Amino acid sequence: MQFENILIQNKGRIRYIIINRESKLNALNQFTLAELHDAFAAAFEDESVGGIIITGAGKKAFAAGADIAEFEKIDIDGGRQMARNAQHNVFNFIVNSTKPVIAAINGFALGGGLELAMACHLRTAAFNAKLGLLEVTLGLIPGYGGTQRLTQLVGRGKALELIMTADMITAGQALEIGLVNSIAEPDELMPETEALLERILTRAPLAIAAAIKCVNATGDSGQNGFETEIEAFAACFGTEDFGEGVAAFIQKRKPQFKGK
Structure with a gap:
């Protein structure tokens, strides 16, 4: 299967899904979300794949939010449909996978990018990563499950603080509040994420x-x-x-x- 904005790599039983829009900081436009659905569906159906690591191309970003240019002409009905489609086809699709999915956050994970990471079962992050839900700076709120999953991960008070201030936090702060499972030097992020998934793949x-x-x-x-x-x-x-x-x-x- 060929993709325009997604790269697929296999390493043993691990399937890498890489968002490949480096010049756009791997922002999640609607086409990329559709490709993510297809990429995950293929991985879930492939018996040779034991687990999935999703990350972003380059060293700057995991996914720096949605592609805001697409929002300009969207009305209420369009916003509702956008959120519902993304939830069903990508975010909840990942959450309900029977195979473990780890987000390796190699840089900025903002807005929809952080929501994508939170939909994964586990999250690892590079020391230099920055995370945040910035939607209120645009007059929006997180619409891809961010209000729900952030609350489940860090608690109501901290979730409200992060959403209402739109503050970005460091990987170290994210580890302290339970938003990520582990942090690593940038060059060690992928090896350590692979080692984590490999341990999981030795289990039933x-x-x-x-x-x-x-x-x-x-x-x-x-x-x-x-x-x-x-x-x-x-x-x-x-x-x-x-x-x-x-x-x-x-x-x-x-x-x-x-x-x-």
Whole structure:
């Protein structure tokens, strides 16, 4: 599959999805969002792919927000449709993936770019990265899930502060408040992100998928998270991977999971 604004790279079981609009600081226009949907759909369907790392081309930006030039002629109905399409096709699509997705934040992650990173299951960041939701400076609010996911990650008070001030924060500050999982020197960001994902990929894939589903249920008012966990826990007992995990533990060897 060929893309105009996306680069795809494979490294073992890791699929890299790279936003390739370096001259625009990897801003997320509608065409790029559509390509992101297709790129993630292909990765989720490919059995050779165990997990995904998404990052931005170059050293300046992960994704510096939406492409503001597209907003100029959008009315209320258009804004509603834009947000709904992006949520369904990209952001929620990532959140509900059964494969782990890590955002490697290699520079600016602003507005829609930070919302994209927050939709991923984990976030790593370079020491020089800057993060923020700047929408109120345009007379807008985050529209791709930012108000909800930031609150889940850092709490109501801090989320309101960051959204209402539109302040950018450093990677170190993001680590302190729980917005990112780890930080690294710029040259070490990708190796350390790969190492994190490789550790995850040694675990049972069906159990990883079940864990993602259960954690997501905590933010879904339509689900009882405890019941979701109970059912997912029970289902694990019917998998071949459970048998392999127990056998490997007893035999004091590393398990060989097959995702079955």
